[in-house]
Amino acid sequence: MLMEIADGIATITLNRPKALNALNTAMLNELKEAVLAAEAAVEAAVLIITGAGEKAFVAGADIAQMRELTTLEGRRMTMLGQEVFQIIENIEKPVIAAVNGFALGGGCELAMACDIRIAAENAKFGQPEVNLGIIPGFGGTQRLPRLIGRGRAKYYILTGEMIPAAAAFELGLADRVVKAGELLEVCREVAGTIAGKAPVAVRMAKRAINRGLDVDLASGVAYEAEAYTTAFSTADRVEGMSAFLAKRAAAFQGK
Ligand code: DAK
Numbered sequence: 001m002l003m004e005i006a007d008g009i010a011t012i013t014l015n016r017p018k019a020l021n022a023l024n025t026a027m028l029n030e031l032k033e034a035v036l037a038a039e040a041a042v043e044a045a046v047l048i049i050t051g052a053g054e055k056a057f058v059a060g061a062d063i064a065q066m067r068e069l070t071t072l073e074g075r076r077m078t079m080l081g082q083e084v085f086q087i088i089e090n091i092e093k094p095v096i097a098a099v100n101g102f103a104l105g106g107g108c109e110l111a112m113a114c115d116i117r118i119a120a121e122n123a124k125f126g127q128p129e130v131n132l133g134i135i136p137g138f139g140g141t142q143r144l145p146r147l148i149g150r151g152r153a154k155y156y157i158l159t160g161e162m163i164p165a166a167a168a169f170e171l172g173l174a175d176r177v178v179k180a181g182e183l184l185e186v187c188r189e190v191a192g193t194i195a196g197k198a199p200v201a202v203r204m205a206k207r208a209i210n211r212g213l214d215v216d217l218a219s220g221v222a223y224e225a226e227a228y229t230t231a232f233s234t235a236d237r238v239e240g241m242s243a244f245l246a247k248r249a250a251a252f253q254g255k
Contacts, residue, residue, distance in 0.1 A: 058107025
């Protein structure tokens with residue numbers, strides 16, 4: 001796992017390119033540590049998660065490791081993956097998946113746990129677990145239907161068919177598709193744009209969207225009112241509105 005922080009952006013690179021960055025237990029633990037470190041780092045406002053090499057974001061959970069696991073160990077691995085992905089989903093800072101190639105199985109699930117997915121033209125998503133006698137175990141049966149609807153999610157999970165980047169964009173699984181050579185640059189641009197906004201507002205918006213998708217509409221809008229109030233109580237709210245009226249750029253302080 002590699003992590004660098006520059007210009008307010010933490011970039012985490014899953015670094016096992018020879019195995020197409022397949023996730024084993026050690027990598028899941030390292031990913032968890034890296035994400036928690038980035039969340040704690042005051043100099044980072046946004047995270048980018050990507051894969052090393054030009055071929056894969058993450059080609060899934062490590063099949064070689066999974067084949068040897070007992071049922072109980074398999075359950076522990078699922079729980080670990082689910083825990084790490086829930087951390088990514090629920091940390092306050094926004095997380096962008098820079099999908100630089102295959103995002104299959106656990107790789108697709110990792111991308112879906114991120115807030116935004118930007119894909120290279122050559123990226124391929126998919127949940128091919130049924131080929132292996134298993135089902136998605138890191139949240140795929142839950143996050144894919146929430147993102148693309150239950151019919152399409154069942155189609156892709158039951159067939160295991162791969163989803164090329166352009167189709168992923170049409171489905172709402174990828175939020176942008178860009179040239180492979182420009183992927184990280186575009187992700188940094190988007191991260192930089194978000195990093196320039198009022199930090200508490202960005203975090204409250206992420207939280208309100210996440211919470212709202214888990215509850216009924218009335219509870220969701222009630223939660224939105226609380227998150228809104230938190231953003232409204234910041235000095236940055238006064239600064240943002242004053243800057244607009246004075247026709248100048250806002251200088252946000254994250255409080
Ligand atoms: N695990 C381990 N090694 C992998 C791998 C994976 N998921 N994917 C690729 N590799 C390795 C290959 O074995 C190969 O290794 P060497 O032979 O060079 O030693 C190397 O990466 C390069 O791969 P290929 O030679 O296959 O490359 P190709 O371009 O020909 O094909 C491919 C690329 C992405 C289409 C192909 O590699 C592929 O189909 N990979 C497997 C995709 C897949 O099925 N992924 C797993 C999805 S299942 C759970 C926990 C987790 C989950 C579920 C349950 N519990 C514990 C209960 C989630 C599971 C999944 O993610």
